Amino acid sequence: MFKIALQAFITAAKGLAITFTHLLGARRSRKQLDVRKNDYFEKQTGVTTVQFPREKMPVPEVARYQLDVEIDDCIVCDLCAKACPVDCIAIESIKATDVIGKTSDGSVKRLYAAKFDIDMAKCMYCGLCTVVCPTECITMTDQYDRSMTNLAELTYSFAEMTPAEIEQRKQEWTKFQAEKEVAKKKS
Amino acid sequence: MAFYITYIGIGIALFGFIAGFTLFAVYSERKIAGFVQDRLGPMETGKHGTLQTLADILKLIQKEFITPSAADKILFRVAPVVIFIAVFLGFAVMPWAPGLAPSALHLGLFYVIAIISVDAIGLLMAGWGSNNKFSLLGSMRAVAQIVSYEIPSGIALISAVMITQTLDLQEIVANQGIMSAEKLHFFGFWEVSQIGGFFAWNLFQAPHLVIAYVIFFIASLAECNRAPFDIPEAESELVGGFHTEYGGLRFAFIFLAEYAMMFLVAMIGVAVFLGGWNSPLPNLGSARLAEWTTGMAWGVFWTLSKTLLIVGIQMWIRWTLPRLRADQLMALCWKVLTPLAFLCMAVSGIWRIWIMSGT
Numbered sequence: 153m154f155k156i157a158l159q160a161f162i163t164a165a166k167g168l169a170i171t172f173t174h175l176l177g178a179r180r181s182r183k184q185l186d187v188r189k190n191d192y193f194e195k196q197t198g199v200t201t202v203q204f205p206r207e208k209m210p211v212p213e214v215a216r217y218q219l220d221v222e223i224d225d226c227i228v229c230d231l232c233a234k235a236c237p238v239d240c241i242a243i244e245s246i247k248a249t250d251v252i253g254k255t256s257d258g259s260v261k262r263l264y265a266a267k268f269d270i271d272m273a274k275c276m277y278c279g280l281c282t283v284v285c286p287t288e289c290i291t292m293t294d295q296y297d298r299s300m301t302n303l304a305e306l307t308y309s310f311a312e313m314t315p316a317e318i319e320q321r322k323q324e325w326t327k328f329q330a331e332k333e334v335a336k337k338k339s
Numbered sequence: 340m341a342f343y344i345t346y347i348g349i350g351i352a353l354f355g356f357i358a359g360f361t362l363f364a365v366y367s368e369r370k371i372a373g374f375v376q377d378r379l380g381p382m383e384t385g386k387h388g389t390l391q392t393l394a395d396i397l398k399l400i401q402k403e404f405i406t407p408s409a410a411d412k413i414l415f416r417v418a419p420v421v422i423f424i425a426v427f428l429g430f431a432v433m434p435w436a437p438g439l440a441p442s443a444l445h446l447g448l449f450y451v452i453a454i455i456s457v458d459a460i461g462l463l464m465a466g467w468g469s470n471n472k473f474s475l476l477g478s479m480r481a482v483a484q485i486v487s488y489e490i491p492s493g494i495a496l497i498s499a500v501m502i503t504q505t506l507d508l509q510e511i512v513a514n515q516g517i518m519s520a521e522k523l524h525f526f527g528f529w530e531v532s533q534i535g536g537f538f539a540w541n542l543f544q545a546p547h548l549v550i551a552y553v554i555f556f557i558a559s560l561a562e563c564n565r566a567p568f569d570i571p572e573a574e575s576e577l578v579g580g581f582h583t584e585y586g587g588l589r590f591a592f593i594f595l596a597e598y599a600m601m602f603l604v605a606m607i608g609v610a611v612f613l614g615g616w617n618s619p620l621p622n623l624g625s626a627r628l629a630e631w632t633t634g635m636a637w638g639v640f641w642t643l644s645k646t647l648l649i650v651g652i653q654m655w656i657r658w659t660l661p662r663l664r665a666d667q668l669m670a671l672c673w674k675v676l677t678p679l680a681f682l683c684m685a686v687s688g689i690w691r692i693w694i695m696s697g698t
Contacts, residue, residue, distance in 0.1 A: 153670065153674045153675060154675060157671060157674075157675040160671075164659070164660055167659045167660060168655065168656065168659050168660075170659075171375045171655065171658060171659040172655065174374065174375050174376070174377060175371065175374045175375050175655070177377070178373070178374030178375075178377065178379075198377070199374070199377055199378065199379055200377045200378070201377075201378050201379045203379070203382065
């Protein structure tokens with residue numbers, strides 16, 4: 153019994169020594185917050201707290217945070233919406249009568265994006281949509297600190313078409329279809 | 340009539356001190372906990388979170404009194420008061436400076452040990468009155484623990500009392516420095532009555548008193564339910580232990596009693612073993628450090644700083660050591676501390692008769 157108690161005292165003393173060094177070490181906080189730097193792991197002694205709204209940890213530009221869509225590069229293929237495990241991406245497309253342009257990597261655009269909504273409240277930041285995107289127009293950014301007072305504000309809309317424009321494009325397509333039908337019947 | 344006003348004034352002053360100390364101690368506890376765990380602790384309320392505990396107590400004061408419908412109403416309401424008063428009354432005999440003590444009782448030390456035991460009744464009342472399984476378990480553990488640990492702590496104090504030959508705390512303290520009426524010997528061989536300083540403290544009057552103080556310190560941790568002996572309120576097992584059902588001002592009083600108890604047991608240790616209001620600086624030749632740093636204001640300063648240091652050590656231990664199991668707790672008390680304390684008491688007797696009377 154005395155042996156155990158003595159052992160307990162020795163280990164307690166060891167523990168107290170460790171906590172005391174930490175107590176004294178709290179005079180300084182860790183120097184390097186950026187994990188990309190080479191000396192990151194050497195400069196981790198001291199207080200680890202990062203006082204968030206005032207101090208921020210540096211994150212890479214393409215860190216795995218909120219999604220962003222470069223709508224001009226989007227060919228509205230809907231792959232991202234299909235890949236999404238939580239179905240947070242909602243896309244509506246309107247077929248164009250002809251090629252409407254090219255993306256920056258040379259893919260041909262044949263669809264208008266009438267709607268491209270991402271519900272950030274549902275998004276689980278898996279990044280699968282960015283993997284499947286053929287034109288790499290959907291990317292993850294370094295934005296993570298976005299709080300909204302209204303839930304609907306967390307649905308980000310990336311489509312740039314106005315309702316009038318959408319209506320016009322739809323009519324163009326129906327007209328084109330009708331003309332095609334007529335042409336088919338004639339032949 | 341005037342002395343009644345003095346009595347009430349002293350009571351209010353002591354209460355004010357305890358309340359102020361609790362606010363400070365809770366803040367420092369949270370800061371120490373933070374630093375030990377590489378965190379910062381409270382930082383938002385006031386500069387570096389200094390107003391945090393003030394905000395906490397304001398919140399607690401504003402809260403509604405909630406009594407569980409199945410609780411024993413009277414016991415439930417009275418318990419926090421009993422717990423607090425038991426500790427508060429202990430302060431009545433504590434010496435602060437030469438000639439400055441609320442009451443210089445001849446049986447001062449005995450009175451403190453006796454009155455602190457009433458705390459256990461308050462804890463049992465709180466646990467039983469709450470009519471809650473966690474509260475009852477917590478209070479039963481608390482009572483078992485406090486009653487057990489009073490034995491080694493009491494005997495450790497007695498082994499010091501056998502050397503000092505008095506139970507009057509003011510006299511015990513006075514006999515540990517340059518104002519001593521008796522001859523003092525550092526570890527029994529070097530006369531230090533005129534040198535004073537830490538050499539004259541009871542801790543160093545005999546080698547076994549160092550062990551006695553360690554026993555008393557460990558037992559006092561258990562008596563105020565501090566980690567590593569905090570099984571009565573083990574958060575991970577018993578929600579909050581005996582104070583599970585308490586909220587608002589009643590909880591504040593239990594909390595106040597807990598921190599007052601920390602200060603009180605630290606102060607008893609300081610008064611009996613660490614020289615109380617005596618200066619730790621010895622007279623060295625022409626540098627009469629002990630004489631220069633003895634007096635009314637110095638006395639209060641030394642008492643406070645020594646006690647706060649011990650309280651700081653209590654906090655440091657709390658944030659280092661894990662909680663003991665109930666059986667380990669009892670084994671430590673009955674199989675290690677109690678026999679050692681008895682041994683210390685026996686050595687004290689021998690020391691008194693053979694060494695102290697011989698020199």
